[in-house]
Amino acid sequence: NAGVTQTPKFQVLKTGQSMTLQCAQDMNHNSMYWYRQDPGMGLRLIYYSASEGTTDKGEVPNGYNVSRLNKREFSLRLESAAPSQTSVYFCASSGLQVSGANVLTFGAGSRLTVL
Amino acid sequence: GQQVMQIPQYQHVQEGEDFTTYCNSSTTLSNIQWYKQRPGGHPVFLIQLVKSGEVKKQKRLTFQFGEAKKNSSLHITATQTTDVGTYFCPAGGTSYGKLTFGQGTILTVHP
Numbered sequence: 001n002a003g004v005t006q007t008p009k010f011q012v013l014k015t016g017q018s019m020t021l022q023c024a025q026d027m028n029h030n031s032m033y034w035y036r037q038d039p040g041m042g043l044r045l046i047y048y049s050a051s052e053g054t055t056d057k058g059e060v061p062n063g064y065n066v067s068r069l070n071k072r073e074f075s076l077r078l079e080s081a082a083p084s085q086t087s088v089y090f091c092a093s094s095g096l097q098v099s100g101a102n103v104l105t106f107g108a109g110s111r112l113t114v115l
Numbered sequence: 116g117q118q119v120m121q122i123p124q125y126q127h128v129q130e131g132e133d134f135t136t137y138c139n140s141s142t143t144l145s146n147i148q149w150y151k152q153r154p155g156g157h158p159v160f161l162i163q164l165v166k167s168g169e170v171k172k173q174k175r176l177t178f179q180f181g182e183a184k185k186n187s188s189l190h191i192t193a194t195q196t197t198d199v200g201t202y203f204c205p206a207g208g209t210s211y212g213k214l215t216f217g218q219g220t221i222l223t224v225h226p
Contacts, residue, residue, distance in 0.1 A: 031213070042203070043158070043216035050213070059215075090157055094213075101148065101163035104214060109157050 002027050006091045006107035013081045013114045021076040021110050023091030031094045032074035033058075033104070034066060036087040043090065049074055081114045088112070118215055119147070119187075119206050127223045134191045136220040138204035146206070147187045148214065149178060153200040158216075194224045 006023045013019055025032065034046040035058075045058030047066040055066050063085060065077045074093075078085060091107040119140045128134050138147065146165045150158040162171055164180035164187060171178045177190045191198055201221045205214035 033213070035216070040218065042218040045213070045215065048213055099163065103148070103160045103163070104158070106157040106159070
């Protein structure tokens with residue numbers, strides 16, 4: 001099925017450990033995004049990539065790095081995890097629908113706990 | 116993306132009651148989208164509104180875009196337990212789709 005695939009679905013880290021969240025889309029979308037979702041905070045944009053070869057900071061980029069590996073893949077790296085980064089992370093990509101709407105398609109989410 | 120305020124933050128209804136959530140912006144919006152996120156799930160696109168005064172319906176859901184394009188609403192008629200979730204109204208601002216999400220409205224439907 002076409003869509004956005006992100007891995008892992010669950011991860012527990014200790015403070016200071018590093019990890020990379022992987023995301024891939026097969027819809028030939030140019031733009032990709034990483035959001036985090038915390039209770040009562042809605043979805044906040046961490047980083048985005050408007051097109052292959054470009055990345056930009058969103059609302060809450062501190063403590064994260066990203067790589068747009070190719071058109072399909074956009075990874076999010078935590079170099080030194082902190083308890084404040086405990087969250088659910090969503091990858092998304094966007095593309096034009098037939099209706100003309102530029103729509104976000106989200107992955108299933110990655111639940112990260114930092115102890 | 117352009118920032119919108121969404122109210123209420125929480126809404127509890129009995130099954131069969133109607134429900135409305137509102138999004139308000141201080142600036143004119145180019146368009147507004149609506150997404151639904153089921154508990155434990157991911158946001159899913161519902162609809163986009165572009166034109167002033169636009170009204171769109173999807174079964175029991177009615178979406179409106181204000182005449183001044185500064186506000187929007189989602190009305191659900193006769194809620195069902197399947198309507199449970201968080202409804203977001205991110206507003207557009209870029210040609211490639213970058214959106215700013217607010218807190219959304221969390222809807223609980225009691226059977």
